Amino acid sequence: MTSSNETASHEAVRRCVIAALRDPAGIARLTAGELDLTLRLMRRAQLLGRLAWHVRAAGVHEQLPRTARDALVGALRIAEAKAHEARWELDRVVWALRDEAQVPLIAMKGCAYLMTGTPNASGRLFADVDLLVPEADLARVESRLVAHGWRGAEVTPYDDNYYRLWTHELPPMSHVEREVEIDLHHNVLMRTARFKPDASLLLANARALSGTGLAVLAPTDMVLHAMTHLFAGSEMPDALRELVDIQDLLRHFGAHEAGFWERFWPRAVQLDLARPAFYGLRYAKQLLDAPIPAEVLRASQSARPPAPVLWLMDRLVPRALFPQHPDRHSHATSFARSLLFVRVHWLRMPPPMLARHLSYKFWRRLIQPREPSSA
Amino acid sequence: MMASEAGPPRVGALSSAEWSERLAAGRVGVRMGPFDVRLHVAVPSIHAPLQALYADHPMLDGPRVYSCHADLRHTRRLGRPARRNVRFTVDGIAPHEDMPGAQALAVLEWGVNLAIAMRFHGFLMLHAAVLERRGRALLLPAAPGFGKSTLCAALAHRNWRLFSDEFGLLVPGTGSLLPVPRPISLKNQSIEVFRSFAPQAHLGPVIPNTRKGTVAHVKPPAESVAQSELAAPAAWVVFPRWVAGVPLGLEEIGRSEAFMQIATNAFNYEVLGSAAYEAVREVAAASRCFRLVYSDLQEAVEALTALADEDDFQ
Numbered sequence: 001m002t003s004s005n006e007t008a009s010h011e012a013v014r015r016c017v018i019a020a021l022r023d024p025a026g027i028a029r030l031t032a033g034e035l036d037l038t039l040r041l042m043r044r045a046q047l048l049g050r051l052a053w054h055v056r057a058a059g060v061h062e063q064l065p066r067t068a069r070d071a072l073v074g075a076l077r078i079a080e081a082k083a084h085e086a087r088w089e090l091d092r093v094v095w096a097l098r099d100e101a102q103v104p105l106i107a108m109k110g111c112a113y114l115m116t117g118t119p120n121a122s123g124r125l126f127a128d129v130d131l132l133v134p135e136a137d138l139a140r141v142e143s144r145l146v147a148h149g150w151r152g153a154e155v156t157p158y159d160d161n162y163y164r165l166w167t168h169e170l171p172p173m174s175h176v177e178r179e180v181e182i183d184l185h186h187n188v189l190m191r192t193a194r195f196k197p198d199a200s201l202l203l204a205n206a207r208a209l210s211g212t213g214l215a216v217l218a219p220t221d222m223v224l225h226a227m228t229h230l231f232a233g234s235e236m237p238d239a240l241r242e243l244v245d246i247q248d249l250l251r252h253f254g255a256h257e258a259g260f261w262e263r264f265w266p267r268a269v270q271l272d273l274a275r276p277a278f279y280g281l282r283y284a285k286q287l288l289d290a291p292i293p294a295e296v297l298r299a300s301q302s303a304r305p306p307a308p309v310l311w312l313m314d315r316l317v318p319r320a321l322f323p324q325h326p327d328r329h330s331h332a333t334s335f336a337r338s339l340l341f342v343r344v345h346w347l348r349m350p351p352p353m354l355a356r357h358l359s360y361k362f363w364r365r366l367i368q369p370r371e372p373s374s375a
Numbered sequence: 376m377m378a379s380e381a382g383p384p385r386v387g388a389l390s391s392a393e394w395s396e397r398l399a400a401g402r403v404g405v406r407m408g409p410f411d412v413r414l415h416v417a418v419p420s421i422h423a424p425l426q427a428l429y430a431d432h433p434m435l436d437g438p439r440v441y442s443c444h445a446d447l448r449h450t451r452r453l454g455r456p457a458r459r460n461v462r463f464t465v466d467g468i469a470p471h472e473d474m475p476g477a478q479a480l481a482v483l484e485w486g487v488n489l490a491i492a493m494r495f496h497g498f499l500m501l502h503a504a505v506l507e508r509r510g511r512a513l514l515l516p517a518a519p520g521f522g523k524s525t526l527c528a529a530l531a532h533r534n535w536r537l538f539s540d541e542f543g544l545l546v547p548g549t550g551s552l553l554p555v556p557r558p559i560s561l562k563n564q565s566i567e568v569f570r571s572f573a574p575q576a577h578l579g580p581v582i583p584n585t586r587k588g589t590v591a592h593v594k595p596p597a598e599s600v601a602q603s604e605l606a607a608p609a610a611w612v613v614f615p616r617w618v619a620g621v622p623l624g625l626e627e628i629g630r631s632e633a634f635m636q637i638a639t640n641a642f643n644y645e646v647l648g649s650a651a652y653e654a655v656r657e658v659a660a661a662s663r664c665f666r667l668v669y670s671d672l673q674e675a676v677e678a679l680t681a682l683a684d685e686d687d688f689q
Contacts, residue, residue, distance in 0.1 A: 033438025040444070040466050067411050068440040070497050077496035081646040326444065326467035327401075 006332055009325045017041050017322055024054035028063040039071050044323040045240045046125050049079030053123030079125045083114055089129050089180040094213035096148035104215055106132040106206050112216040115209055120248035128181045134203055135186035150175050166192050188225050189233060194347045197271040219253040219260055220267040227280030228273050232347050240321045246280050247288040254291055265299040274303035283317055316340055387430030395422040404435030408555035408603045410442040411435055412487055417448040418461055421480045424579045428558040428592055431600040443490040447483050465490045481582050481590050492642045499654045500642040501543030505552050506535040508683045511610030512552045514543050516640040522617030525565040528593045529672050532573040537599035547654040550661055551606040556599045558592035566591045572672050612664040624668040625678050633664035
């Protein structure tokens with residue numbers, strides 16, 4: 001499946017990216033060619049803004065060549081602009097729901113990091129505003145937002161049904177005057193998924209952010225959500241950034257949140273998210289050197305998959321996580337991503353439903369040629 | 376052709392065979408103002424036109440941090456080259472669908488514009504042509520079809536220094552504009568108008584049927600390219616509009632109106648937020664602002680030159 005050339009190029013990509021993540025200031029010591037590749041890879045992995053933030057914080061910005069400085073400044077500006085947009089969108093959502101103050105409104109993922117100022121929020125490029133509300137309030141929240149100018153994305157009736165009946169979110173919404181997309185969730189995994197987290201447990205432990213009208217998931221749950229998103233619900237192109245989130249959060253909460261590690265594994269089991277948590281811990285440790293107590297890693301072995309599955313995951317995940325070399329398309333990486341894509345769908349729905357869904361999607365694709373995508 | 380002084384060699388200094396070989400292998404970069412663009416062009420038909428249009432540009436070689444890696448190649452091996460589509464990618468990602476091979480040169484130029492506009496938010500990027508005279512910059516902000524590029528090409532061939540026909544690169548906090556001299560893209564009738572206005576200028580191949588109509592590129596003057604490092608503060612903002620058969624009109628307008636028009640013409644005003652506001656305010660405050668209506672290119676050039684030469688910068 002892999003030629004030795006391809007393996008060498010993948011190894012070079014991995015070294016470059018890991019070095020830039022572990023020691024951002026170290027990019028000032030790279031040769032011009034190494035720095036060029038590092039910046040291109042970090043851009044591709046949506047991590048250039050983060051790198052820019054750390055390079056500036058470390059005070060080595062001025063030591064870089066002009067073209068590198070311009071690339072980093074540009075990426076940081078975009079990240080800051082997106083964060084600014086997201087804050088405003090959250091502000092407007094809270095305003096639109098001001099008469100529903102009893103409905104808990106939980107900011108998740110990028111918005112949660114932004115609102116709580118976790119270390120991974122710095123320079124993080126994020127796309128959507130993810131919100132969680134109790135399922136019982138979902139319809140009321142949706143109609144309130146519609147009354148204030150938000151509109152659901154135009155989707156086919158099939159997709160609308162798919163979202164509402166099977167998934168854990170509504171079709172994405174955006175305000176008519178703005179471009180930010182809101183994903184309104186009532187859980188962290190699809191209704192049809194193999195694992196069944198109880199959303200009421202997540203809501204019960206959520207923490208209000210005083211003065212904002214918003215709440216965020218408890219630290220354990222925030223990390224478990226990130227792990228679940230990556231290993232049971234996500235598509236691969238943003239995967240490295242998500243693992244970086246996980247690593248940053250583990251490091252941060254492990255050091256600053258009393259009792260975090262004692263609560264972590266029992267909570268994963270309680271939420272039925274032990275398997276994604278096992279993978280999250282394993283690869284955050286293995287690939288990004290996340291500091292995880294030995295007893296937590298030991299406890300997580302209870303959710304270890306069967307040996308052949310783990311053998312395969314250990315080969316696929318590192319391949320799929322790291323960005324493609326921009327000049328050398330890797331078939332091994334594409335193949336690994338396709339297999340993981342299939343795996344995620346397998347976990348998302350029972351086989352008959354999956355068959356029905358895929359045949360519909362295949363049919364749509366036949367009659368309606370696909371949008372051009374990246375090379 | 377310019378003799379190369381100290382610094383990197385010029386694109387035009389290579390033999391056409393060597394240029395073509397390096398371009399096809401992705402072993403060449405071109406410095407365009409602050410941007411170092413790596414080129415990998417596996418479309419041989421545009422190698423010679425590219426070398427002619429960029430002849431005076433500094434050529435870059437070897438490993439370095441490039442602003443972007445632009446790649447243009449045919450999508451399929453079947454069929455005659457001119458009938459095949461080309462795919463533009465920047466750092467391995469295709470930002471848009473494949474385009475007809477006959478438009479390859481325009482596709483590459485637009486692709487590089489797009490990559491710059493998407494990335495370099497350290498600059499406020501105004502959608503404006505910019506030229507310099509007497510050490511001061513003239514901005515010509517305008518929507519497509521208003522005769523901005525034609526006027527820009529004409530001025531660049533009448534003792535104005537070309538900064539750009541597309542990007543007003545403003546460095547926030549300095550009030551200064553940076554040159555990005557590149558080939559000027561002319562459309563439809565303006566190609567012939569310009570040809571008769573400046574018969575000595577070099578034009579690239581005429582490319583019909585693009586999504587912007589017929590397109591041809593004007594080689595930027597050598598002196599403009601040679602002085603790409605030299606920034607200039609804004610002194611004049613002119614909103615041009617070409618209208619058939621009208622007498623020339625050059626009317627001074629208020630700064631607040633100019634501010635609004637400059638701001639709405641920027642590519643990345645929203646990204647920069649308050650820094651963009653400050654930068655545009657500075658430009659409007661430092662400049663005299665005008666609305667220009669013209670039908671005759673010669674008249675418009677004379678009016679703007681007179682304006683620049685009469686101002687005493689008090």
